[in-house]
Amino acid sequence: AMVKDIAFIGTSQGFMLAVGGNTGMRPEAGKILARKLTIEQLKKL
Known part of the structure; x- marks a missing residue:
């Protein structure tokens, strides 16, 4: 599978990587x- 999207999501506890x-x-x-x-x-x- 190929990755097309990378997201850094800011939260109150830091960032999430998706x-x-x-x-x-x-x-x-x-x-x-x-x-x-x-x-x-x-x-x-």
């Missing part, structure tokens, strides 16, 4: 890969 996409036979909603990330951690991604 990935997803709609290329291929079965489009899916984004999946949360990480929660409670700091801004420093995001910069390293």
Whole structure:
């Protein structure tokens, strides 16, 4: 499967990292890969 979308979602506890996409036979909603990330951690991604 190919990833088409990457999202950083701000919350009161930090950031969430989600990935997803709609290329291929079965489009899916984004999946949360990480929660409670700091801004420093995001910069390293």
